[in-house]
Amino acid sequence: MSDDLETPVxxxxxRPGSLVGPWRVLERIDSGSYGVVFLVERASKPEAGPFAMKMAKQAGDPRFEREAELLRRTQHPALPRFEDFGIWISARGDDHPYLVMEYVAGSILYEWGHEEERSSRDVLEVLAQVAQGLAAxxxxxxxxxxxxGDNIRVxxxxxxxxxxxxxxxxxxxxxxxxTCAPPGTSVYRSPELLxxxxxxxxxxxxxxxxxxxxDLYALGVTAYRLVTGTYPPPISETQHEEQRELRPxxxxxxxxxxxxSIILRLLSEDKANRGTTPQTVEALxxxxxxxxxxxxxxxxxxxxGVPSELEAPSRSASSSGSPPPPSRQRSSADATHHATLALLSWAAAAMVGGFVVLIGSKLPSGPAPREESAPSGPPLMAKEVPTPPIETPDAGVADAAMASVQEGPRTGLPVSAIGLAMPKTPLPGQKKPPCNPRSEVVVIGACWSILRIDPPCGAAYEREGQCYMPVFDSRPPPTSEQP
Structure with a gap:
């Protein structure tokens, strides 16, 4: 610890300048449920470049030693390079394990998908690299x-x-x-595990x-979500029940x-049909x-339109318990979640980069549509504008968001499959700050409501793993603006 900085609890x-073992903190770059991520440098050799340090929020958390051991055992370009493992002692005397690894500057996979339009070859090349890392x-x-997707950087x-x-x-x-279930994320879990x-x-x-x-099944879910914008339908409780209708x-x-074909093979309910990891690498x-x-x-x-499979289970699974069978999973919270998605699908179209884009209502059941050729024209997905991290309130704002939606023309222009990115500038008529601090946040100079649903976001906008709806002024917009 540097002389002018006290050891925090x-x-x-x-803070920047703090010393953790041989490492100097440059800045905090992320914070999750279990740890904090810092950009650091070697105090004795800053020219070696920045590294990423993950430190446990809870003293003695075994996840960090486990991750260090896994990275120490396996070296591959598709995995972050291991650098160091140690213990930081807080002002209270608590031992917080930390892990230092290569700093990977990039976007999470789903954000990479909508930063610009991606092709099947782009996706195949990225998935092949991930599969190579898994093979190692x-x-x-x-x-x-x-x-x-949230655990893949590009x-x-x-x-x-x-x-x-x-x-x-x-x-x-x-x-x-x-518990009988290992830690993980429920919507990515294999049928046999569930x-x-x-x-x-x-x-x-x-x-x-x-x-x-x-892991291979989870890679299939990731790929399906990446190219279709939605998750596969839920798994039935037993293999003897009617098979789920997985749309290719x-x-x-x-x-x-x-x-x-590769995605469908990875999503097979029979694990023997998924093949091995080396076979997946070869196919990709x-x-x-x-x-x-x-x-x-x-x-x-x-x-x-957004397929009805958007109504998927929550992406985060509790590590302290196991999900009950499907017959027990329905609750008032589920009903609210599904109702919110249904309402969002009727939300008004928004102007994005000069194009009016409509996310359609829940699709009726019936025969699958005939395949159509990809439409031509300029990209409909604008590149996301980097914005500083913000502290966002955790508020239930679905009702408020829907109350502020204004009707717009419903046009049938095609929508990119991989996601609806945040626009570069505020939408026409969108509310400007000051925003309501109880239910709204400021992004790109305008007011947005955060929805309590997991991506994919349907008619909402996705940014940094959260779903947003624009808040519009209740006052009629002016007919002209000052230049």
Whole structure:
């Protein structure tokens, strides 16, 4: 610790210039449920460049030592390079483990997807890199157990890196939970894991043994979400029930047959049909190299509207308990979540970069539409404007957001399949600060409401893993503005 900085009680209070072992803190760059991430440099060799330091919020958190061990065991370009592991002692005398690794400057996968239009070849190349990283992990006998878009970074040069191994497992690792389900994210869990959990959720001794098949299924969910903007439908409680109606990605977006086939194989309910990790790498690499030129066309939705599969389970699973079977999962909170999505699908169109884009209502059931060719024209997805991090209130604002929506023309222009990015400038008629601090936040100089739903966001806008709705002035907009 530098002479003029006192040791704080909480790691979140570490300030620039603080020393943590041989590392000097440059700035805090992120904070999650379990840890804080800092940009750091070697105090004795700052010219070596910046590194990322993850420090546990809770003293003695075993996830950080586990992640350090996994990264120490496995080195691959698709994984962050391990640098150091140590203990920071707070002013209270608490031991907070920290991990230092390569700093990967890039976007999370889903943000990368809507920074600009992406093609099937782009997606294949990124997925192939992630699969290569998984193959290296699996070859060491370990599993990641939390593969998802939020744990994949893509650099501006196109390098894909799988991060966050805190939930991972390797032979000899101590259990992180006292439930039958391992830590992870529910919507990405394999059918066999979910069915085991539903069957044994009352059994205190039952424990699921994760395998590479679980990681491969999660990679399939990630790919499906990336190219269609939605999650696959929920799994039934037993394999003997009627199989879920999984719509192939090609029916929802203009993906190539090769990419469609790989995603469907990864999402197979029979784990034997998913293949091995090396086979997945080979399939993705072959498709990326040998697919015809149509693979370079941007991915577009085949019809306007958000598929009803948007009504998916929450993406975050509690590590302290197991999800109950589907028959027990319905609650008033679920009903509110689904009602919000249904209302959002009728929200007004918004002006984005000069184009009026409508996210349609819930699609009626019926025969699948015929495949249409990708429409031509300028990109409909503007690149997201970087904005400083903001502290956002956790408020239930769905009703307020819907009350402020104004009707607009309903046009049938195509929507990019991968997401609706935040516009570069405020929308016409959007409320300007001061915003209501109880339910609104300021983004790009205008007022927005944060919705209590997980991406994909339907008719709302997605930014940094949260869904936003614009708040419009209740006053009639002026007919002209000052230049």
């Amino acid at each position: 909480d790691p979140r209070d570490l 992990v699996h070859a060491s006998g370990a599993v990641h157990r939390d593969v998802k 650099t501006p040069e196109g390098r894909a890196v799988l991060v966050d191994f805190g939930a991972g497992w390797f032979p000899g690792a101590r259990p992180l939970t006292d 069915r085991f959990t539903w069957r044994f959720y009352r059994d205190d001794q039952a424990r699921w043994k994760a395998s590479p098949c679980d 990605p090609r029916e929802l977006a203009t993906v190539t047959p090769e990419l469609d 690499e072959h498709a990326a190299l040998h697919t015809r030129h149509v693979a370079d066309n941007p991915i577009r939705l085949l019809r306007v």
